[in-house]
Amino acid sequence: MAHSNNSIVSGKFSGTLGKEIVFRDWDGKTVVAKAPKKRKGDPSAEQVEIQERFLLASRYARGVVKNPDQGMAEAYAANLRPRQNVYSRAVEDFMNSPEVKNINTRNYTGASGGKIVVRAVDDFRVVSVWVEIYAANGTLLEAGRTVQELNGLDWTFTASMANSTLAGSKIKAIATDVPGNEGTLEVSL
Structure with a gap:
């Protein structure tokens, strides 16, 4: 990929030249790249799933950018990488x-x-963590929200019910981020 600082030769080009190369303006510079080729054949089921996920991600990002309350956009702006x-x-x-990462049951x-x-x-940011405690037979004993600790990484759940048969019990933690994605981990006692 070649770069240009708007020289006499490249000027302020943008767009495609002869279906072979593409000129783009990026960060105040003209970037020259090989033109993308058309995809041959139908996309696989996995590719369709990824395309749908990107479509949802794009809609989410547009919503963040266009939201009259720019609080979320400002939070993302504070965590940008170069370019x-x-x-x-x-x-x-x-x-x-x-x-x-882990569930500490000490x-x-x-x-x-x-x-x-x-x-x-x-x-970016975890917004909530939910904990579920299951008995050895799979029955849900208790579930609830956690409280975030001052270090910003740990979340504490305080049990409100007694669990008399601790052996074989399972603890499941579900973390949620700003867009609503979830990550889970389950441990057995």
């Missing part, structure tokens, strides 16, 4: 789900008041 704009940052956030003994700490991360 990235708010739109592309919002698309990136939509395309990446949060990840639950302070959960099955008694009411026991604490479960969940570590969840995202490329």
Whole structure:
């Protein structure tokens, strides 16, 4: 890919030349690249799924940019990488789900008041973490929201019900990010 600083030769070109090369303006410079080729054949089921996901991501990003309340756009603007704009940052956030790294059950003994700490991360921001506690037979015992700790990574759930049969119980954590993507992790006790 060649770059130009708007020289005498390239001027302020933009568009396609002879279906072979493309001129684009990027960050105040003219970028010259090989023209993309048309796709042959129908897209696979996986490609269709990815295209639909990008369509949703694009709609989400446009909504962020055009929203009269620019709070979210300003938050994305504060987390831009070089040559990235708010739109592309919002698309990136939509395309990446949060990840639950671990569930710490050290302070959960099955008694009411026991604490479960969940570590969840995202490329932008985790907005909530939900915890579910299942008995060994698969019955949902308790579920609820967590409280974010000061470090911004950990979320604490305080049990309000006793779990007398701790062995074989399962803890499931579900982290949600700004666009509504979810990431989960489940551990057995």
